[in-house]
Amino acid sequence: MEIKNRIIGIDFGATFIKFGLLNLKGEILKKSSFPTKAYISRKSLISGIIAESESMVAGLRKRLLGVGIGVPGQVDYNKGVIYNLTNVKGWRGVHLRDIIKSRLKVPVFIDNDANAACIGEAKWGAGKGFNDIICITLGSGLGSAVMIEGRIFRGRGYSAAEMGHICIERYGLKCNCGGRGCLETFAGNSYIVKEAVKRLKKGEKSQLLKLANGKFSEITPKLIDEASKEGDRFSINVWKRMGENVGIGLSSIVNTFNPEVIVIGGGVAKSGKILFGSIRTTIKNRAIPVFTRDLKIRRARFIEDAGTVGAAALVLE
């Protein structure tokens, strides 16, 4: 009998569906992807997912241990049913797990993408060896997942741990969720660009605008990162302020969950030491001391591949 030591992790995104073939050490052996809109119907998209999965394991089909799928939305993990996808229509009530399982004839697992990313970090990444983990993803918004005593906290109705919607400013800006002053309005890609543009328009001085060819519309988190690395005080402060905001939100989370480690991933997290330094200092200054004594704050190991690696980790959870 062949040893089953291959896993497929599928990152079901609103714009791309990404595939990763992994071994049991969490190493990616092969990647592929196609645009989510490449297929016009739900049925043909599922067929596309199955065909791509088959092609990932061509020649070593018998070694496939299982398939994990991370989706952007609410999932009944136990039943393998999608309840609702953010920015992807027409998937309500789809038993995606069983459909894929019946075709590929291997165990299939499906979960929310933030939960999957957290399991990936716990299994092979920055959360390895810990049982109480908070995982934050700083992308366009702020995603989050919680692991308590080694188990993902899924919440009733498969919804909980919306850390981006912790209020850090009573009378702050209106948030998309309906609340006010949510952490997500103070962090992430959209926030940092808006914050930089707002301050530049007020007349604050920076090299940033020159790097952006004088156009506000060309300012990106990447550019702010570059400017800060070149010593631009303005850009450094933009990162610092965002780090302070994230640190304030995370302090509430520390006081609530008392985690062993906070893992921070997502595109924005790639941007250097200034952000992490500011997050760490703020938590140290703000959260209850007995909770921060041996708290670790780490950068995620998986950034671009967080989705596929996390999905693959579902198979081994």
Next chain:
Amino acid sequence: MEIKNRIIGIDFGATFIKFGLLNLKGEILKKSSFPTKAYISRKSLISGIIAESESMVAGLRKRLLGVGIGVPGQVDYNKGVIYNLTNVKGWRGVHLRDIIKSRLKVPVFIDNDANAACIGEAKWGAGKGFNDIICITLGSGLGSAVMIEGRIFRGRGYSAAEMGHICIERYGLKCNCGGRGCLETFAGNSYIVKEAVKRLKKGEKSQLLKLANGKFSEITPKLIDEASKEGDRFSINVWKRMGENVGIGLSSIVNTFNPEVIVIGGGVAKSGKILFGSIRTTIKNRAIPVFTRDLKIRRARFIEDAGTVGAAALVLE
């Protein structure tokens, strides 16, 4: 054989140690108490607790099912060891559970008082029939406990769920915990009196000062409650503002834990409909709609007896 249908619940407070004898329906059959400082040494205090427990069940000793103890501080629930008591010195590392057990020869359980109160409400009170419960106690400060899937969330190091130290105002007042703008600085007995006095000193008009015989020092939450019931607009607004603050903090908790029910107890919670109305409206307006659809916000059933009833409930957990 006699049926074991009596429980003793002990509320180990910094000022009083209270005893309750309960039946299995959670009804209090007998109460007693003595000042915590009535005994000079820890050893004699423990003897006093045992003697009082014995006297509670005099004549029906064989019907005693067990003893529960709630303490104000960190406890290793599994080992029955006290780690740290707030405002009571000299109890670090005491194996209180086993000491009491060896003397009374019945099962003994010990936990943090907020956890005990939550278990009491879940068993016999406003949380009955629910598995995902947030329990808040509005007293001088803000105590809290969380039940997830029917189990108290105790956290590593027996510390977590410090809901009073969720930040609701980034650059708010310094809190005792070391943070800033914590919910506890915006709620509870101390807050409401300070808020009323501050506004009266600014010249806002109210019947309150007359009720307090013109003395700021005689303003109490009870008096503000009375004034608001007599229609004093100022006092009504003081309650409303506190309700809004509590609602803002609880909205973060709802978005994080997605509970079925929030139970609010403590002395301040006795004060009427205005406070609860304001809390409910704020959560409805602020928290993620899918989380609030069937969320219940209830007044605790046990207020004065929350400590003894909760401690007794530990025996049946």
